[in-house]
Amino acid sequence: MDVGGDMETTSALGDFAPGDHILLVDERDREYLVRVPPPGETVRVKGESFDSATLCAQHDGGLLVSPQRRRYLTLRPTLQQLVMNMPRAAQIIYPKDLGLILMWGDVAPGMRVAEVGCGHGALTMTLLRALGPEGRLTSFEVRRDHLNRTRKNIARYLGEEALARWTPVLADPCMEGLGSESFHRLFTDIPEPWNLLEAAVASLEPGGVWVAYVPTVLQMSRLVESLDRHRHFCLARAFECLQRFWHVRGLSVRPQHEMKAHTGFIIVCRRRWIEPTSEEATPPSPAEPAEEQD
Numbered sequence: 001m002d003v004g005g006d007m008e009t010t011s012a013l014g015d016f017a018p019g020d021h022i023l024l025v026d027e028r029d030r031e032y033l034v035r036v037p038p039p040g041e042t043v044r045v046k047g048e049s050f051d052s053a054t055l056c057a058q059h060d061g062g063l064l065v066s067p068q069r070r071r072y073l074t075l076r077p078t079l080q081q082l083v084m085n086m087p088r089a090a091q092i093i094y095p096k097d098l099g100l101i102l103m104w105g106d107v108a109p110g111m112r113v114a115e116v117g118c119g120h121g122a123l124t125m126t127l128l129r130a131l132g133p134e135g136r137l138t139s140f141e142v143r144r145d146h147l148n149r150t151r152k153n154i155a156r157y158l159g160e161e162a163l164a165r166w167t168p169v170l171a172d173p174c175m176e177g178l179g180s181e182s183f184h185r186l187f188t189d190i191p192e193p194w195n196l197l198e199a200a201v202a203s204l205e206p207g208g209v210w211v212a213y214v215p216t217v218l219q220m221s222r223l224v225e226s227l228d229r230h231r232h233f234c235l236a237r238a239f240e241c242l243q244r245f246w247h248v249r250g251l252s253v254r255p256q257h258e259m260k261a262h263t264g265f266i267i268v269c270r271r272r273w274i275e276p277t278s279e280e281a282t283p284p285s286p287a288e289p290a291e292e293q294d
């Protein structure tokens with residue numbers, strides 16, 4: 001990347017404030033996500049200190065020349081840049097898949113959505129942003145530490161207001177179901193999503209979309225076959241996304257040598273509306289075992 005040299009560097013009134021995130025991009029396209037510290041404090045990037053006032057004075061899309069004459073583009077990070085640069089110990093869904101998941105999941109502002117397996121929250125944050133101020137997201141997770149990390153990431157990267165639209169639930173919905181609320185959309189990133197079929201039937205509205213994400217071909221085929229066999233689901237399909245960047249420099253226009261080829265499979269299906277039979281319409285008495293729905 002050419003970070004240029006003819007742009008303004010700083011002015012008294014910049015675009016950033018303490019607590020904001022600012023992405024510094026160096027001349028080799030390396031990204032450094034920093035949070036503007038409180039007044040009087042500094043952050044370090046590549047061995048150099050930047051004080052709060054200097055960072056606040058930067059512009060979104062501007063140029064910062066460091067004391068050691070390193071040049072950085074200064075940008076307010078996009079969600080893609082936040083997700084790729086946030087500290088994480090659990091595997092996340094990458095932006096190339098997150099974009100497809102949003103489109104195939106048909107997420108729209110104001111919906112009620114359930115997520116199972118939030119990890120450190122890359123998909124959680126993506127959903128919360130797409131759902132807008134009226135939407136609601138309930139995330140089920142079996143690990144308390146992952147829920148806590150996701151909560152911190154939401155507050156830190158989307159802002160505290162987003163927490164008001166998010167309901168974390170420490171539970172395994174494969175065992176305990178998805179609760180009494182119904183959902184327009186369901187997203188899962190768990191190892192055995194076929195164990196969630198009955199919970200999804202109970203809580204996903206007819207016509208609703210379920211998008212599952214799994215890393216291996218065996219998980220993918222087992223889920224698709226389970227969905228195909230289940231009369232409450234239809235239109236199950238599976239795909240993956242191979243994203244290949246291109247090197248474009250003069251006559252050297254070619255695919256980049258390296259790519260992140262496989263990440264995971266995306267499986268999409270719809271919940272059918274089925275005329276309730278008299279047996280299904282009547283809840284079984286506690287003495288009788290519930291009938292299998294397959």
Ligand SMILES: C[S@@+](CC[C@H](N)C(=O)[O-])C[C@H]1O[C@@H](n2cnc3c(N)ncnc32)[C@H](O)[C@@H]1O
Nearest residue numbers: 092093117118119121122123141142172189190
């Ligand atoms: C790969 S991580 C999810 C990553 C997340 N989608 C993201 O984009 O950052 C999978 C998560 O599912 C959780 N998990 C596994 N089985 C589960 C289950 N049956 N119910 C709820 N959470 C589950 C794990 O604890 C883990 O945090």
